[in-house]
Amino acid sequence: MSDLEAHPEAALCEASPGPGPRADSYPAREVPLGGVRGVFVRRTLPQRDLPTVGAWCFLDHFGSTAPRDDLPPDIDPHPHIGLQTVTWPFEGRIRHRDSIGSDVQIEPGQLNLMTSGHGIAHSEYTVTGAPAGQGLQLWIALPEGAREIAPHFEQHRELPVLDLPGLRARVLIGSLAGVRSPATAYTPIVGADMRLDPGSAVNLPLTTEFEHALLVIDGELSVADQPVTPGALLYLGSDRSELPLSSAGGAHVVLIGGEPLGEDLVMWWNFVARSHDEILEARNAWESHDLARFPDIAGHTPDQRIPAPPLPNLRLKPRKRRVV
Template identity: 55%
Template sequence: MSAPTSGPVLELLPGREVPLGGVRGTSVTRWLPQRTLPTVGAWCFLDRIGPQRVDMRVLPHPHTGLQTVTWPLAGEVHHRDSLGTDVLLRPGELNLMTSGRGICHSELSVGHRPLLHALQLWVALPASRAAGAPGFEQHRDLPVLEAPGARATVVVGALGDVASPASVHTPLLGADVAVDAGASAVLPLRPDFEHAVLVLDGAAQVAGADLAGGPLLHLGTGRDELVVRSPGGARLLLLGGEPFGEDLVMWWNFVGRDHDEVARARAEWEEAGQTRFGTVPGHGDERIPAPGLPSVRLTPRRRRPAPAGADVGAGADGGAPAPAMS
């Protein structure tokens, strides 16, 4: 079980460049999971693709035990899945796909070598929902928390008294925050949540720590507000949630509770004529095959004590093959 954080911290965690499975010549920057921090609340995966010009073609691939959160910053993405969903996703809109016991989908960029810049996140489903039915939601009009000097689009969960319509299964927060140049903004937080902040554009002072693009700032628990200052203006991703206490085994595109559960999902994806994940219309037999399992049993990702010091630089965990784009 991953030990919850206790009290506020200021922990800088660098991202690392990894190849994006199924997309030739494309890499992403990954901040979650980390060796010392596998989750922030139920957030268990955080990637950013771009900004870069790329013909993204992610063929059908499976997921279990999670929700995918796709938040484009530039460019459009064509999403199709085994539920029959066929939608375009644009900046300012949210795709939320719940895998439950199994789903598969594809994602393609729109146009020839468009500028693509997007955040891809996973939310671990609690055991009570992990084996449930799959689902898909798209939200095009998300609520905004207005604070002096800042505006926060609430993508999932709730910030203060502003709540997203997106369905979540644990107490959670994901917000895209724009801070005005020269402003000092105060955002409300839940002290029982742990939080983390990533600068998407510009630079800011967050909870007294200077933060520019690059590291993820883990804030721990026990904070009821967050003070953000930015001389030149900034855009931030604010994540939070109730510390997630369940064991998780994450491998390729699967989230499970133990090795056998993940191995079974892989075997069923590779099975001829499989029915667990369904098929994505319009792709025929096209699909991304699963990589081979390691020679040792997969074990849960568990939180490790951070090294002593103000700025912690534990690299992201690279033990599993790169997932296809969420």
């Protein structure tokens, strides 16, 4: 999934230090994507007051709401700049195609990681005959030194696992308690898919310098004896060396985190940049069918390209995030 709203809001943030330990809940919002060719997802990042967690800047749970009959779960060609997309399905199979020649299918337990760099276009289609897809798509903002690199794609069919009594965590990217993913990361980061056994109680080791957040996919979870409901993002702040987790009936939970972002960002539509002018340049390149920046995707016709929405009238500028 991608940010294909017809009138997307800009998510703007200034660099900020770690806020210390917190336990702030941010509800998901249901977002329609892509007009008549879109789907409904539950979006928990960015939030107006919390645009990033580390370098994570976007988190959608797709398939978590029933698609409308007239909105098939296929995403036609669209562009990205300045970010990495992380696709992690729970159910179904998805076909990924992009403008650098990738054409792969992904299924549960596998990770797709697309690094857009200066510019890439891709599409995502449900595989014919497969069950309806459900899973997560997340974005990672590329740091200044990597955001103009050449685009590339990788798929990981085997990912390392952290096993603790009562908890099994598959490390998607970055590292958790010494277990490191092979996925390419350009900033200190962690992403993990965790399953807690019924009746479990565990202290999860964390990197103290990171800020973290949890998303409960389903089940029962308590964090330091605080119940957490499925669907909302629990922002944990920074400066935690461990996190007490318990579950009476078992739970499926996703952990994200990383060093607090030290750069100002401007995020609009499918672009992560540093200024309004960069956003405008990328939008114009897509709308003018600039093949040098966004080549065509094999198997798609030009009329399938999703048009960019209009830019806001005001210039986009970074805004200090508020965590209160």
